[in-house]
Amino acid sequence: MVSLRRMSNNGDIHSHRRGLFAALLRGEYDRDDPLLADDDFWYHARMEGVSALLWHRLTVDGVTLPQAVVETMADTLREQAIERSQMRRAAAQVLQALADDGVRVVVLRGLALAEQLYPRVDLRVQSDLDLLVKRDAMARALQRLRGLGFTPINDWQPHLLGRGSVLIDLHDEPLGADRIRSWRLLTPLDGDTFFAHAVPSTIAGSPAWLVTDRLQLPWLCFHALKHSFERMVWLWDIALLADRISREDGWEPVVTQIEALGLARPCYFSLRYAAARLGAAVPDRVLAVLRPAMDWRERALLRRHLDHEQIPFLAERIFARMIPSLPDRIGFWRETVVPRREVREQIAAGGCVRCTFIRTRLRQLLLALALTGRELRGWWSLGRGADPQRNTT
Numbered sequence: 001m002v003s004l005r006r007m008s009n010n011g012d013i014h015s016h017r018r019g020l021f022a023a024l025l026r027g028e029y030d031r032d033d034p035l036l037a038d039d040d041f042w043y044h045a046r047m048e049g050v051s052a053l054l055w056h057r058l059t060v061d062g063v064t065l066p067q068a069v070v071e072t073m074a075d076t077l078r079e080q081a082i083e084r085s086q087m088r089r090a091a092a093q094v095l096q097a098l099a100d101d102g103v104r105v106v107v108l109r110g111l112a113l114a115e116q117l118y119p120r121v122d123l124r125v126q127s128d129l130d131l132l133v134k135r136d137a138m139a140r141a142l143q144r145l146r147g148l149g150f151t152p153i154n155d156w157q158p159h160l161l162g163r164g165s166v167l168i169d170l171h172d173e174p175l176g177a178d179r180i181r182s183w184r185l186l187t188p189l190d191g192d193t194f195f196a197h198a199v200p201s202t203i204a205g206s207p208a209w210l211v212t213d214r215l216q217l218p219w220l221c222f223h224a225l226k227h228s229f230e231r232m233v234w235l236w237d238i239a240l241l242a243d244r245i246s247r248e249d250g251w252e253p254v255v256t257q258i259e260a261l262g263l264a265r266p267c268y269f270s271l272r273y274a275a276a277r278l279g280a281a282v283p284d285r286v287l288a289v290l291r292p293a294m295d296w297r298e299r300a301l302l303r304r305h306l307d308h309e310q311i312p313f314l315a316e317r318i319f320a321r322m323i324p325s326l327p328d329r330i331g332f333w334r335e336t337v338v339p340r341r342e343v344r345e346q347i348a349a350g351g352c353v354r355c356t357f358i359r360t361r362l363r364q365l366l367l368a369l370a371l372t373g374r375e376l377r378g379w380w381s382l383g384r385g386a387d388p389q390r391n392t393t
Contacts, residue, residue, distance in 0.1 A: 093148065104198075
């Protein structure tokens with residue numbers, strides 16, 4: 001087994017690992033890369049939601065890996081297959097029950113994308129079932145779910161319910177603005193927008209509503225940036241959706257919707273990566289229209305993002321540029337860096353809320369401080385005229 005500690009010739013091992021994820025997904029990779037035989041590589045692939053996708057790619061290509069890795073991955077994929085089967089059965093039951101009660105439900109991300117975009121449903125990991133209902137239907141939906149045996153899993157997330165290993169996250173708005181109110185300053189996107197752009201369909205064989213690509217793409221881009229692109233599977237979702245939009249020649253209404261929602265920045269950062277690193281079919285004209293005015297500091301962030309780096313506080317740094325008012329921007333920073341108690345409880349996920357939150361923030365700040373040199377070098381080079389818009393390798 002190869003030790004990552006001895007791979008000094010690869011520079012930043014985290015960026016190299018992410019770069020290999022991207023290369024595998026687009027089908028252009030080095031079969032002899034030692035990372036493919038490393039347990040840590042597959043652990044991080046699972047954390048980023050792409051282990052099944054990568055394993056499928058290597059299996060199709062006939063790549064032989066060490067027996068220990070094969071056995072570990074077989075156990076992992078078997079476990080994931082069981083979890084996904086349980087989720088699909090639960091989704092079929094829940095969606096049918098809510099439809100029978102007259103509750104209109106939009107299925108978000110996960111299972112909806114798996115059935116719409118992926119060649120096999122089991123290749124798209126799903127940790128929970130995200131459902132959007134109208135605010136006046138929330139109480140009815142919660143009552144119905146409790147009748148099916150779902151109960152809240154903690155005190156600070158009353159709309160996150162579990163039954164066995166299946167989790168359902170029930171939403172009445174798509175941004176998460178009930179936790180970070182300042183996100184409402186970024187875009188007028190709300191629950192009514194989703195229902196206005198939803199069409200009847202089926203998920204897991206039961207009636208459900210799905211949003212059209214016109215809204216799905218900006219929503220996925222916002223969600224991915226909201227989490228600072230910490231999971232590769234979110235970027236791959238965007239790449240697959242972009243491919244479908246290109247096949248159907250549907251970019252004009254999508255771009256119009258992105259601009260109406262004020263989400264050009266999240267979409268530009270997402271689609272630039274999807275095009276340059278995942279091989280997505282995003283027309284240059286679309287990127288040209290969406291490209292925001294960026295100073296050299298933001299261009300440095302873009303270049304680091306294209307270099308597969310996971311940048312501390314990237315979401316906050318990009319979103320802050322979307323808020324023109326200085327008082328609102330200060331309020332945004334205050335609310336995101338030191339959020340309200342329910343958000344701190346969610347970060348802590350039990351135990352000592354204050355201790356866990358402080359440790360998490362300290363780790364993030366120390367990592368950001370450790371990367372200060374890289375920040376300064378990137379700013380200096382881009383301040384002298386380098387432009388990541390020309391870098392698409």
